[in-house]
Amino acid sequence: MDKKKFGPRTLLCHDDKEYLYNKGAIVPPLFQNSLFAFEDWGSIDQAFENPNESYIYSRLHNPTSRIAEKKIAAIAGAEDAKLTASGMGAISAAILHFVGQGDHIVTVKDVYAPTSTFINTFLKEKCGITCSFVDGTTVESFKEAINQNTKLIYLESPASITMNLQDIMGVVKLAKSKGIKTVIDNTWATPLFQKCIGMGVDIEVHSVSKYLSGHSDLVAGVIIGNKKDLDEILLKEHALLGPKMAPFESWLLLRSLRTFPLRMRAHQEGGIQLAQFLESHKNVRKVLYPGLESFPQYQLGKNQMLGYGSLISFELNTDDLSKIKNFIEKLSLFHLGVSWGGHESLVYAPVISYAKELPPDRFEAMGIVPGLIRISVGLEDPKDLINDLNMALNCVS
Numbered sequence: 001m002d003k004k005k006f007g008p009r010t011l012l013c014h015d016d017k018e019y020l021y022n023k024g025a026i027v028p029p030l031f032q033n034s035l036f037a038f039e040d041w042g043s044i045d046q047a048f049e050n051p052n053e054s055y056i057y058s059r060l061h062n063p064t065s066r067i068a069e070k071k072i073a074a075i076a077g078a079e080d081a082k083l084t085a086s087g088m089g090a091i092s093a094a095i096l097h098f099v100g101q102g103d104h105i106v107t108v109k110d111v112y113a114p115t116s117t118f119i120n121t122f123l124k125e126k127c128g129i130t131c132s133f134v135d136g137t138t139v140e141s142f143k144e145a146i147n148q149n150t151k152l153i154y155l156e157s158p159a160s161i162t163m164n165l166q167d168i169m170g171v172v173k174l175a176k177s178k179g180i181k182t183v184i185d186n187t188w189a190t191p192l193f194q195k196c197i198g199m200g201v202d203i204e205v206h207s208v209s210k211y212l213s214g215h216s217d218l219v220a221g222v223i224i225g226n227k228k229d230l231d232e233i234l235l236k237e238h239a240l241l242g243p244k245m246a247p248f249e250s251w252l253l254l255r256s257l258r259t260f261p262l263r264m265r266a267h268q269e270g271g272i273q274l275a276q277f278l279e280s281h282k283n284v285r286k287v288l289y290p291g292l293e294s295f296p297q298y299q300l301g302k303n304q305m306l307g308y309g310s311l312i313s314f315e316l317n318t319d320d321l322s323k324i325k326n327f328i329e330k331l332s333l334f335h336l337g338v339s340w341g342g343h344e345s346l347v348y349a350p351v352i353s354y355a356k357e358l359p360p361d362r363f364e365a366m367g368i369v370p371g372l373i374r375i376s377v378g379l380e381d382p383k384d385l386i387n388d389l390n391m392a393l394n395c396v397s
């Protein structure tokens with residue numbers, strides 16, 4: 001049978017026979033080992049001839065991680081994938097792969113805050129790398145920022161606070177015409193709902209800590225792309241900086257991946273219902289969610305996404321901090337915390353951390369007002385979540 005024809009549910013539930021040899025165990029074993037021993041000189045010599053395809057030491061490849069990597073690459077429509085210890089491990093390795101001393105990066109003003117700090121502070125101070133933050137809602141804004149040192153355009157669409165989109169195919173076309181590489185953080189839409197590699201992006205990165213693992217029990221990341229880039233990253237950024245994924249976390253991730261398409265369908269259903277409810281409430285000023293027809297880039301989202309996640313931002317119709325605090329504390333089904341994409345619903349006010357993480361000009365440029373609230377819709381019954389939100393929202397005025 002041609003595996004390429006399988007749908008994502010089949011790809012994620014099915015395991016190759018080579019991993020099921022262990023007394024017929026239906027779940028591939030956890031390879032909790034650091035090194036691999038060889039029968040003789042010839043076989044270890046052979047392994048070093050081709051480290052990208054061999055198991056030598058778990059800082060490079062580990063069989064349990066490799067099963068998950070191949071599954072993620074398959075659903076993303078890519079040649080290969082490499083798991084990392086965190087989303088930031090994937091992001092920093094992918095960026096370092098494409099830039100060097102004195103190069104210039106163009107990214108969006110509302111990029112994930114630690115990514116912004118990595119580029120604009122860490123790389124700037126250590127490597128003299130410069131960066132332009134652009135509005136990103138038009139291809140023109142990227143074009144204007146490109147200079148002769150630009151080596152990378154780094155995208156995040158949708159962005160995880162403002163939900164702003166970038167025209168992925170338009171930016172890829174521009175980048176290719178100038179020999180510039182592209183990387184995208186595709187965590188919001190997931191490899192299931194946004195096929196970035198198919199749209200020509202060079203490398204796609206994810207925080208696996210969000211939807212891909214989906215149970216708020218692990219921190220991980222993944223780099224997805226073609227075999228040439230992934231082979232090079234494995235031996236350079238990955239092997240030398242060492243952000244390797246733990247085998248046990250890969251084993252947990254394999255369990256998460258079996259239900260990933262089912263969970264995403266439920267997240268999408270909850271996301272749309274809650275966004276529509278929020279939009280109808282008198283104490284909500286505006287809702288930022290690409291799945292709403294009122295979203296300014298709704299049509300662009302439909303053109304480049306196959307579905308929606310369940311991370312939603314909205315503005316309360318007040319900027320009074322005591323009212324905002326009261327709203328959050330009235331909620332009983334939404335836990336107060338960072339992160340998102342798990343089974344449990346969460347609420348967060350970016351004003352809590354962004355003002356501490358970013359310089360004031362970067363914070364204001366993102367367009368974040370104090371009354372901006374972000375929720376991650378979990379897998380609970382949407383009607384219960386709506387009732388909880390309704391009760392807390394009614395207390396705002």
Ligand SMILES: *Cc1c(COP(=O)(O)O)cnc(C)c1O
Pocket residue numbers: 086087088089112160185187188206207208209210219220221339
């Ligand atoms: C959480 C997050 C990251 C970072 O991932 P970690 O696994 O926490 O390192 C990167 N990008 C986005 C959009 C995120 O939400």
